[in-house]
Amino acid sequence: MSTVELASPARSYLEEGYGLRSWLTTHDHKRIAVLYGIGITFFFFLGGLAAALIRWELVTPAGDLVSAETYNKAFTFHGVVMVWFFLIPSIPATLGNFLLPLMIGARDVAFPRLNLFSWYLYVVGGIFTLGCLLLGGVDTGWTFYTPFSTMFSNSHVLMAVVGVFIVGFSSIFTGLNFIVTVHTMRAPGMTWMRLPLFVWSMYAVALVMILATPVLAMTLSLIGLERLFGVGIFDPALGGDPVLFQHFFWFYSHPAVYIMILPAMGVVSELITHGARRRIFGYRFMVYAIIGIAVVGFLVWGHHMFVAGQSMYASIVFSILSFIIAVPSAIKVFNWTATLYKGDISFDAPMLYALGFVGLFMLGGLTGLFLAATALDVNLTDTYFVVAHFHYIMVGGAVMAYLGGIHYWWPKITGRLYSEAWARFAAILMFFGFNLTFFPQYILGWEGMPRRYHEYLPQFQVWNVLSSAGATILGVAYVLPLVYLAWSLRYGARAGANPWDATGLEWQTSSPPPPHNFEQVPVVHEGPYAYRR
Amino acid sequence: MTLPQASSFAPNVDHLFDTLLALCTLVVVGVFTVMIVFCVKYRRGTSAERTPARSHLGVELTWTLVPFVLFMGIFGWSVHLWIRLRTPPKDAQPIYVVAKQWMWKVQHPGGQREIDQLHVPVGQPIRLVMTSQDVIHSFYVPAFRVKQDVLPDRYTELWFTATQAGTYHLFCAEFCGTDHSRMRGEVVVMAPADYARWLQAHAGIGLAAQGAALFRRLGCSGCHDPQSGVHAPSLENLYGSTVPLSDGSQVLADERYLHDSILLPKKQVAAGYAPIMPSFEGRLGEEDVLALVAYLKTRGTQTEKPE
Ligand SMILES: [Cu+2]
Numbered sequence: 059m060s061t062v063e064l065a066s067p068a069r070s071y072l073e074e075g076y077g078l079r080s081w082l083t084t085h086d087h088k089r090i091a092v093l094y095g096i097g098i099t100f101f102f103f104l105g106g107l108a109a110a111l112i113r114w115e116l117v118t119p120a121g122d123l124v125s126a127e128t129y130n131k132a133f134t135f136h137g138v139v140m141v142w143f144f145l146i147p148s149i150p151a152t153l154g155n156f157l158l159p160l161m162i163g164a165r166d167v168a169f170p171r172l173n174l175f176s177w178y179l180y181v182v183g184g185i186f187t188l189g190c191l192l193l194g195g196v197d198t199g200w201t202f203y204t205p206f207s208t209m210f211s212n213s214h215v216l217m218a219v220v221g222v223f224i225v226g227f228s229s230i231f232t233g234l235n236f237i238v239t240v241h242t243m244r245a246p247g248m249t250w251m252r253l254p255l256f257v258w259s260m261y262a263v264a265l266v267m268i269l270a271t272p273v274l275a276m277t278l279s280l281i282g283l284e285r286l287f288g289v290g291i292f293d294p295a296l297g298g299d300p301v302l303f304q305h306f307f308w309f310y311s312h313p314a315v316y317i318m319i320l321p322a323m324g325v326v327s328e329l330i331t332h333g334a335r336r337r338i339f340g341y342r343f344m345v346y347a348i349i350g351i352a353v354v355g356f357l358v359w360g361h362h363m364f365v366a367g368q369s370m371y372a373s374i375v376f377s378i379l380s381f382i383i384a385v386p387s388a389i390k391v392f393n394w395t396a397t398l399y400k401g402d403i404s405f406d407a408p409m410l411y412a413l414g415f416v417g418l419f420m421l422g423g424l425t426g427l428f429l430a431a432t433a434l435d436v437n438l439t440d441t442y443f444v445v446a447h448f449h450y451i452m453v454g455g456a457v458m459a460y461l462g463g464i465h466y467w468w469p470k471i472t473g474r475l476y477s478e479a480w481a482r483f484a485a486i487l488m489f490f491g492f493n494l495t496f497f498p499q500y501i502l503g504w505e506g507m508p509r510r511y512h513e514y515l516p517q518f519q520v521w522n523v524l525s526s527a528g529a530t531i532l533g534v535a536y537v538l539p540l541v542y543l544a545w546s547l548r549y550g551a552r553a554g555a556n557p558w559d560a561t562g563l564e565w566q567t568s569s570p571p572p573p574h575n576f577e578q579v580p581v582v583h584e585g586p587y588a589y590r591r
Numbered sequence: 592m593t594l595p596q597a598s599s600f601a602p603n604v605d606h607l608f609d610t611l612l613a614l615c616t617l618v619v620v621g622v623f624t625v626m627i628v629f630c631v632k633y634r635r636g637t638s639a640e641r642t643p644a645r646s647h648l649g650v651e652l653t654w655t656l657v658p659f660v661l662f663m664g665i666f667g668w669s670v671h672l673w674i675r676l677r678t679p680p681k682d683a684q685p686i687y688v689v690a691k692q693w694m695w696k697v698q699h700p701g702g703q704r705e706i707d708q709l710h711v712p713v714g715q716p717i718r719l720v721m722t723s724q725d726v727i728h729s730f731y732v733p734a735f736r737v738k739q740d741v742l743p744d745r746y747t748e749l750w751f752t753a754t755q756a757g758t759y760h761l762f763c764a765e766f767c768g769t770d771h772s773r774m775r776g777e778v779v780v781m782a783p784a785d786y787a788r789w790l791q792a793h794a795g796i797g798l799a800a801q802g803a804a805l806f807r808r809l810g811c812s813g814c815h816d817p818q819s820g821v822h823a824p825s826l827e828n829l830y831g832s833t834v835p836l837s838d839g840s841q842v843l844a845d846e847r848y849l850h851d852s853i854l855l856p857k858k859q860v861a862a863g864y865a866p867i868m869p870s871f872e873g874r875l876g877e878e879d880v881l882a883l884v885a886y887l888k889t890r891g892t893q894t895e896k897p898e
């Protein structure tokens with residue numbers, strides 16, 4: 059790629075205007091990314107507080123800290139907030155929004171106003187969710203299973219459902235924007251097979267978002283209809299079918315898992331290639347794997363329902379498809395590992411996060427095989443094994459990648475350098491805290507402890523105490539970046555255009571970039587990750 | 592603390608689990624070792640040889656196909672077990688379970704009733720016919736490695752053969768509201784002789800006899816008795832037979848069919864009859880329906896003798 063070190067950086071996007079108004083009416087994808095960043099950070103720590111309450115309650119077998127109702131509301135709130143207000147928007151709406159146009163050499167996304175609108179939808183959805191919490195919360199679990207959610211729960215189900223419904227549209231609009239942007243706004247020479255893997259992952263995720271999220275919106279509306287007007291859709295007492303709900307719900311929510319993890323894979327591909335200063339091993343296979351995961355991800359929802367009353371044969375089909383989707387994930391792990399081969403590896407904080415991601419993602423992915431195997435799933439489903447499995451993917455995977463990405467692009471976003479020592483320390487602490495929190499939960503699950511239990515049998519206590527201890531460490535590790543990153547905003551050294559000496563168009567403009575990203579439209583001559591050519 | 596293996600499935604399930612665990616451990620150790628070796632050998636500043644990268648199609652194909660084949664192996668093994676888990680043997684003894692927020696009610700064919708307890712004999716295949724009176728629950732006995740969701744207005748089944756006398760935990764595994772975590776009970780597995788004594792001590796009016804009484808009291812006999820003037824099917828030998836329906840399809844008359852015929856008669860109408868049977872939805876609790884079903888099963892069946 060052409061490298062132009064800018065002599066006199068123009069005014070950056072941060073200096074475009076300083077008032078609140080200039081931010082709340084901005085159409086700049088970079089500013090909108092920052093707005094999203096503030097929103098999801100807020101919700102991450104709020105959801106984290108709910109998790110703290112859960113782990114604190116589970117230190118003892120008796121339900122002695124809070125009432126069962128409060129406990130149920132805590133894990134519901136934790137799930138709803140972390141899934142829809144943190145994980146799903148996390149990488150796409152912040153890093154994706156910020157980087158996608160930069161990485162393809164565009165001045166902005168295709169529909170800047172729609173982009174801002176989707177942030178407002180996110181905020182309105184968030185207000186509903188907070189309102190639901192203030193009114194007294196909801197106790198259905200983030201899965202809203204019927205007929206409990208429609209006819210039996212006495213909590214504020216509708217309020218929560220409306221919040222999620224609204225935030226769903228924000229991700230649909232983000233998806234739409236990304237697809238059109240990638241199709242129409244690539245810089246000259248930026249062919250499809252020269253796209254950085256992060257862009258590929260954003261593109262795939264955008265497809266999943268616009269295809270799956272409408273199903274969620276429809277399902278939530280049906281819950282509303284049944285709960286408000288008693289229209290019989292899911293409650294058998296009204297002539298409905300409760301298992302139908304689960305089909306609808308997982309038809310969205312399984313692809314949603316890939317909405318959370320595909321972007322993480324994209325980020326990690328950027329971090330590892332940079333950390334090892336090496337081209338990605340098997341670029342084409344990596345692209346095919348991304349597409350394969352996005353497509354097959356739509357066909358495996360029934361693996362959540364092996365014991366739900368689904369027919370034996372349907373379960374067999376969903377089982378084999380679930381094994382098949384594990385293949386592209388395995389390919390990715392092997393390719394990341396192979397990228398290290400003959401590299402020139404340095405262990406900056408982003409690389410530590412990326413390596414941590416690969417390890418944790420592998421453990422999460424492999425335990426997925428146990429759950430894909432129908433005969434094993436019978437014992438493991440709805441136990442802590444499942445809880446551990448998806449936290450390895452969502453927290454060990456997605457959150458590690460998100461934080462790795464935030465560190466890597468922090469100089470680009472803010473123009474400042476953070477304290478490398480603290481960042482490495484936090485990354486390592488997080489890795490250990492995470493494993494201590496969630497590894498014991500695999501054991502608990504295999505021993506038969508069901509999930510969503512306010513009280514549990516005394517024989518499970520040891521592992522629960524370990525898990526809660528790990529959660530404490532993890533909590534500290536999450537607060538650290540908040541502190542030193544905030545500190546760097548004021549006291550951090552200024553970053554040049556390309557402090558990492560990285561390839562990629564985003565590093566060819568000043569840090570922070572000017573409002574329209576590039577002084578001149580860049581021209582691309584080769585594929586991504588052209589390190590040590 | 593290890594989980595007891597108290598059913599005929601448990602050793603098989605554990606065998607598969609252990610194998611997969613060993614395989615995964617191998618993969619994890621392998622990949623981690625390679626990663627660590629690379630990270631040490633090619634860390635910045637070492638003098639290791641570094642030629643430009645090249646992708647190898649052969650390598651890619653190998654690590655695509657090898658996992659695929661391994662996965663298919665595990666899948667096949669698992670399906671084999673799964674089909675067994677889902678196919679109760681013909682001689683399995685039915686026991687009826689009704690779940691409600693937040694308790695398990697159990698009815699034995701002999702009229703024995705229990706709450707949050709289930710007594711079963713060693714060595715006899717047991718088939719649980721389960722339904723819920725309110726929300727979805729899930730019947731989970733870790734020591735048996737079995738679990739099945741329990742749905743409102745529908746029968747689901749679960750079968751097992753207990754192999755070791757003892758008392759085992761029963762959990763509700765599907766979140767079902769406030770006291771979900773208290774919806775626990777125990778399964779008491781007894782030697783056959785002890786079990787026979789237990790049955791004797793707790794015998795009540797047999798479930799089928801209760802059903803027969805209901806059948807008269809609710810006026811079912813008014814239509815279904817051969818002497819009655821109404822054109823309604825005789826229910827003799829119905830259970831286990833294949834019933835032609837008015838829409839041209841056929842259905843196996845199992846417990847679920849009998850249940851639905853009583854609560855939702857319009858759902859599946861027997862061929863050759865007018866859909867005049869009234870619905871008993873809302874008038875009958877699930878326990879009464881179970882009694883009726885148990886009674887109908889005794890009116891001549893292909894698989895079970897009348898009690
Ligand atoms: Cu329950």
Ligand SMILES: [Cu+2]
Nearest residue numbers: 763765767771
């Ligand atoms: Cu429950």
